[in-house]
Amino acid sequence: MEDWKMPSYHYSQGTKLALNMIIMGFLVKIIRKEWLTHNVIQFVLERPKEFQCSIGDAVDIILEPSGPKQRSAPFTLTNLPDSTVLELIIKVYPDRKGFTAALSKKEIGDTLDISEAWRSFEYLGKGTFIAAGSGITPFIPMIKEAKRRGTLSGHKLIYANRNLEDIILKNELEEFLGLHCCNILSRERAAGYAHGRIDRKYLNSRVTEPDQYFYVCGPDAFSQNVKGLLMNLGVKERNIQIGY
Structure with a gap:
């Protein structure tokens, strides 16, 4: 089996809570923001040295992590594991005035709270x-x-x-x-x-x-x-x- 097909034993935030495990979070800075389509944004983020991920992994983005209206949602990482940055592609639903609409207002230099990477998909072969x-x-x-x-x-x-x-x-x-x-x-x-x-x-x-x-x-x-x-x-x- 090729090394990039090996599973990365990560868990979603909800699973970690259920298992009473410690959740590690990261505060990352937005270094690039680009609209790929009329309603899809790509964020390029600084990558913490200790952040680990594999192909097919996702993260939870947490909004207002210390406030009473804390919200989170999962998004797949689109960067390769050896990349020096993290990449997220997010579809925005402005009419709903919800999570993705709030994310779309983030600008270069702002920060995002993200969870550890957890496995969403595993590449098994062609x-x-x-x-x-x-x-x-x-x-x-x-x-x-x-x-x-x-x-x-x-x-x-x-x-x-x-x-x-x-x-x-x-x-x-x-x-x-x-x-x-x-x-x-x-x-x-x-x-x-x-x-x-x-x-x-x-x-x-x-x-x-x-x-x-x-x-x-x-x-x-x-x-x-x-x-x-x-x-x-x-x-x-x-x-x-x-x-x-």
Whole structure:
């Protein structure tokens, strides 16, 4: 097994509370902020020397950690483990005036409270990534690392969005994966892009190796639906991985 596929035995904040374990937190500074799409931000953060992470890990961001309105939410790290910085890609829902809207107001020089890294996904081997919207984030470091190692051949991405402008890191993903980057749009019709939703017919036309691994991430209803469709196509449940 390649070293980057080894599991990182980390736990989510909620799990640590349940196990009565000590939770280590980090106060990190925002060193870059970039809008990747009309509603998606990338934060680049200073990385503490003692911070450890593996591909597929996530962190909890805590807002108002010392106040009565403390809130937290999980986000996947998109940097590689040996990076000198931490990267987070966050979809913002301004109309809800909630957690991500508050995060979007953070600027360069501000700080964020984050938890230790904990495992969200584990890379097991070549396969197909199936994502909806910001569900692409856990797969970004996997694709980057496979590209860096020259082992990207044999991977495929099926990526669902409403419109062309919603596709996160569109150019990079299409450059890395070429014809194996399968974008599908549910609202907009665009030349060269499939239109519709990920259903049995669509998956049947894309799933050519049911014995490979399938990594699925998106809203819970999306993930459960795709899992069921894959199993109906003969994919074994043990080969399907769904994150937090």
